[in-house]
Amino acid sequence: MSIRNRFDEQLEVLNSHLIELGTFIEQIISLATMALIELDPTLVEKVIEVDNEIDLKEKEIETLCMKLLLRQQPVASDLRLISSALKMITDMERIGDQSHDIAKISTFLNDKEYVKQITKIPQMAEATIKMVTDSVNAFVMRDLDLALSVIEYDSVVDGLFGEVRRELIHLIKTENDKGELALDLLMISKYFERIGDHAENIAGWVAYAITGEHKDA
Amino acid sequence: MNKISIQNLNLWYNDFQALHNVNLEIEENNITAFIGPSGCGKSTLLKTLNRMNDLIEGCRVEGKILLDNVNVYKDMDVNLLRKRVGMVFQKPNPFPMSIYDNVAFGLRTHGIKKKSELDNIIEKSLRDAAIWDEVKDRLKKSALGLSGGQQQRLCIARALAISPDVLLMDEPTSALDPISTNKIEDLVLELRKNYTIVIVTHNMQQATRISDHTAFFLLGEVVEYSRTTALFSIPQDKRTEDYITGRFG
Numbered sequence: 247m248s249i250r251n252r253f254d255e256q257l258e259v260l261n262s263h264l265i266e267l268g269t270f271i272e273q274i275i276s277l278a279t280m281a282l283i284e285l286d287p288t289l290v291e292k293v294i295e296v297d298n299e300i301d302l303k304e305k306e307i308e309t310l311c312m313k314l315l316l317r318q319q320p321v322a323s324d325l326r327l328i329s330s331a332l333k334m335i336t337d338m339e340r341i342g343d344q345s346h347d348i349a350k351i352s353t354f355l356n357d358k359e360y361v362k363q364i365t366k367i368p369q370m371a372e373a374t375i376k377m378v379t380d381s382v383n384a385f386v387m388r389d390l391d392l393a394l395s396v397i398e399y400d401s402v403v404d405g406l407f408g409e410v411r412r413e414l415i416h417l418i419k420t421e422n423d424k425g426e427l428a429l430d431l432l433m434i435s436k437y438f439e440r441i442g443d444h445a446e447n448i449a450g451w452v453a454y455a456i457t458g459e460h461k462d463a
Numbered sequence: 464m465n466k467i468s469i470q471n472l473n474l475w476y477n478d479f480q481a482l483h484n485v486n487l488e489i490e491e492n493n494i495t496a497f498i499g500p501s502g503c504g505k506s507t508l509l510k511t512l513n514r515m516n517d518l519i520e521g522c523r524v525e526g527k528i529l530l531d532n533v534n535v536y537k538d539m540d541v542n543l544l545r546k547r548v549g550m551v552f553q554k555p556n557p558f559p560m561s562i563y564d565n566v567a568f569g570l571r572t573h574g575i576k577k578k579s580e581l582d583n584i585i586e587k588s589l590r591d592a593a594i595w596d597e598v599k600d601r602l603k604k605s606a607l608g609l610s611g612g613q614q615q616r617l618c619i620a621r622a623l624a625i626s627p628d629v630l631l632m633d634e635p636t637s638a639l640d641p642i643s644t645n646k647i648e649d650l651v652l653e654l655r656k657n658y659t660i661v662i663v664t665h666n667m668q669q670a671t672r673i674s675d676h677t678a679f680f681l682l683g684e685v686v687e688y689s690r691t692t693a694l695f696s697i698p699q700d701k702r703t704e705d706y707i708t709g710r711f712g
Contacts, residue, residue, distance in 0.1 A: 250709045319668055321707045322695060458696060
C-alpha cells in the first residue's frame with residue numbers, strides 16, 4: 247500500500263471518529279434536554295457519563311491529528327482538513343461541557359409544570375442537534391452548501407433565544423416568586439444559544455477545510 | 464522589485480521541447496523555489512538563468528531572460544553573467560585543491576592576484592557561508608577532506624567569493640544529512656538579505672520552510688506561481704494540489 251493510500255485510510259479513520267463524536271454530541275444535547283424537561287437526576291448522571299466519553303474522544307482525535315501532522319506533514323486541502331478537525335473538536339467538546347452545565351442547572355429547578363410550558367427550549371435543542379449533525383455530515387461529505395446552511399441556521403436558534411427571553415421577562419413581571427426559576431431558565435437557554443454558536447463555528451471550519459476561506463460568523 | 468524577468472521562454476533539446484512559454488518574475492532579495500516532478504523542466508530553467516545550457520549541444524532557447532532589465536541572451540557577456548549569477552549544484556563539487564584555492568579560483572580567474580586582497584575576500588566568503596570557524600586552521604588542506612555538508616558550504620563560499628547578485632541552487636541539500644541540511648537552510652535564509660536566491664528542491668518541506676515564492680512545474684510548464692504559503696495552503700490549480708499532497712508524481 248502506498249504512503250498516500252495509507253494516509254487516505256487514516257483520514258477515513260479521522261472521519262469515523264468525528265462521526266462518533268458528533269453522535270455523542272447529539273446524544274448529550276438530547277439527554278440534557280430530557281433531564282431538564284423530566285427533572286430526572288438519573289438522566290443527569292447519564293449526561294455526565296456522555297460528557298466523559300466526549301472528553302476521551304476529543305483527546306483521541308487530537309492525538310490522531312497530531313500523529314497525521316507529524317508523520318504526513320500535510321499541505322493544501324489535507325492540511326486544512328486536519329487543522330479544521332482540530333478546531334472542530336474544541337467546539338464539540340465545549341458543547342459537551344455546556345450540555346453538562348444545562349443538566350446541572352436542571353437539578354435546581356423545581357417547577358416541572360412551568361418548565362414544560364417553555365416549549366421553545368426543546369426547540370432550541372432540536373435546532374442545535376440538527377446543526378451539529380449537518381456540520382459533521384458536511385465535513386465527511388465535503389459538502390460546502392450544507393456547511394453554509396448550518397451557518398445560516400444559527401439565526402433560528404438566536405430567534406428562539408429571543409422568544410424564550412421574552413417569555414421569561416413576562417414570567418418575572420407576572421409572578422413575583424418565579425424570579426429564580428426565570429434566571430435559571432435564562433441561563434439554560436443562553437447555553438443552548440452558545441451551543442448554536444459552537445455548531446456554527448464547526449460549520450465555519452468545515453467551509454474553511456473545503457475552500458480555504460474563512461466565512462465570517 | 465524584480466531581479467529577473469523571464470518572458471515567453473521556450474527551450475528545446477534538439478526536437479524535444481523542455482520548456483513551454485514560461486513567464487516568471489523573480490523578486491530581488493527573495494528566495495524563489497522551483498518544485499515539480501523529475502523531468503518537469505525546473506533544473507533546465509534554472510540553468511538558463513546563467514546560460515549553462517549554452518554548453519549543451521542541440522539546446523535552443525527562444526524568449527527573453529532579463530537580469531536587471533538587461534537581456535542575458537542578447538545584451539550581456541556570458542562571463543559577466545556567470546559572475547553575477549552564481550550556481551551551487553546538487554552534489555558538492557569542490558576542486559581537488561586546497562580549501563583556500565577553491566575559493567580563490569574564481570577570484571584569480573577574474574584577475575585578483577594580490578594575496579592580502581585574496582585573504583580578505585576568502586575569509587569573508589567563508590564566514591558568509593558559515594564555515595569559517597570549521598576551516599580557518601586548515602585552509603591549505605585539501606577540500607576533499609571535508610564532510611559533505613562542509614564541502615557544500617565551501618561551494619557556496621566559492622560562489623559568493625566573486626560577489627554575485629543571484630545565487631542558483633540546484634537541490635543543494637539532497638545529498639546531505641539533516642544537520643548539514645539545517646545549516647545550509649539557515650545559511651540560505653541569511654544570504655537572502657544580500658542575494659536573490661533561486662532554489663530547485665524536491666523537498667517540499669524545505670520549500671515551505673525557506674522560500675518566499677514557489678513555482679510548480681509540470682511537463683515544462685509553470686502550472687502555478689505564487690507566495691509559498693498560499694501555494695502550500697490554498698493551491699489554485701488541481702494539478703498543484705495533487706502533486707504537493709502526493710497524489711501523483
